């Protein structure tokens with residue numbers, strides 16, 4: 001590339017080649033500089049039954065390499081039962097790139113005796129964020145950058161039962177899969193033997209297929225054959241069997257995130273022990289931008305089209321109508337460790 005550039009530049013200087021190097025590729029550097037300066041937002045939501053380790057996994061995500069270099073979360077208090085929707089943000093900086101990672105923790109899902117419509121508060125939260133964004137977009141005086149609180153990804157925790165999907169899992173994922181990207185995981189995977197884990201994963205994949213549930217990454221959204229190969233590999237290995245912890249232990253003189261048991265230490269970030277690292281890599285290292293793109297181009301777009309059709313393109317009505325969500329929004333606690 002460098003060589004090519006050098007040659008065409010020389011051609012250009014000599015005047016012989018008018019169509020020599022113009023420097024279009026430098027747009028990449030310009031984009032990079034702008035992104036670095038502006039930073040970006042990424043929002044993950046965790047959902048699942050009480051006690052499956054959602055809050056613990058959130059802590060693990062923040063404590064693991066994503067954030068270890070730059071920010072040490074200063075909340076060391078014991079994790080207690082989550083009782084309300086709760087968003088925690090950290091600005092994570094790595095090599096000068098700033099990312100505001102927000103994790104939305106939800107209280108135990110489906111804990112009631114009657115779990116009819118238990119997904120409603122979650123559906124409502126997701127839609128409220130779309131609505132918020134839409135209203136900002138429709139404003140006459142728009143902000144330069146619209147704050148993005150839309151849920152880019154929803155991690156759904158499945159109990160490591162070793163059986164199959166429960167009706168509640170099917171109902172939830174069917175509904176939520178239409179409005180947000182879902183990444184299912186097997187919670188507390190340290191309770192399964194390797195064979196059980198493999199069989200369980202297989203069974204879940206079959207159940208998802210049989211129930212017509214589309215989890216992330218959706219096959220129909222693959223952009224090219226290269227994408228397809230990469231995503232097929234991921235589709236073949238979901239749901240990731242994860243283990244969470246908020247403790248560090250010494251192993252061979254190194255500090256590792258792990259769970260200490262009578263029979264040894266389960267290292268959370270060790271791929272030989274569990275698939276937490278695969279989940280983190282998918283979310284952060286390989287598919288972060290794609291998750292954001294899908295949220296914007298597919299899920300938000302669907303919401304936007306529906307809303308605008310509903311209000312019959314009467315934008316002024318939509319903008320001027322008192323915003324019923326405003327008060328409700330305040331009920332969701334938002335916390336920032338910046």
Ligand SMILES: Nc1nc2c(ncn2[C@@H]2O[C@H](COP(=O)(O)OP(=O)(O)OP(=O)(O)O)[C@@H](O)[C@H]2O)c(=O)[nH]1
Nearest residue numbers: 050051052053054055056081082107108188243244
């Ligand atoms: N064995 C095992 N235990 C775990 C794991 N993750 C969390 N735990 C334990 O499970 C218990 C519940 O964890 P939480 O993180 O509070 O669960 P939660 O899903 O947030 O529960 P709610 O807030 O009630 O919805 C705690 O005692 C954790 O230490 C795991 O991967 N394996």
Ligand SMILES: [Mg+2]
Nearest residue numbers: 054055081082
């Ligand atoms: Mg919790």
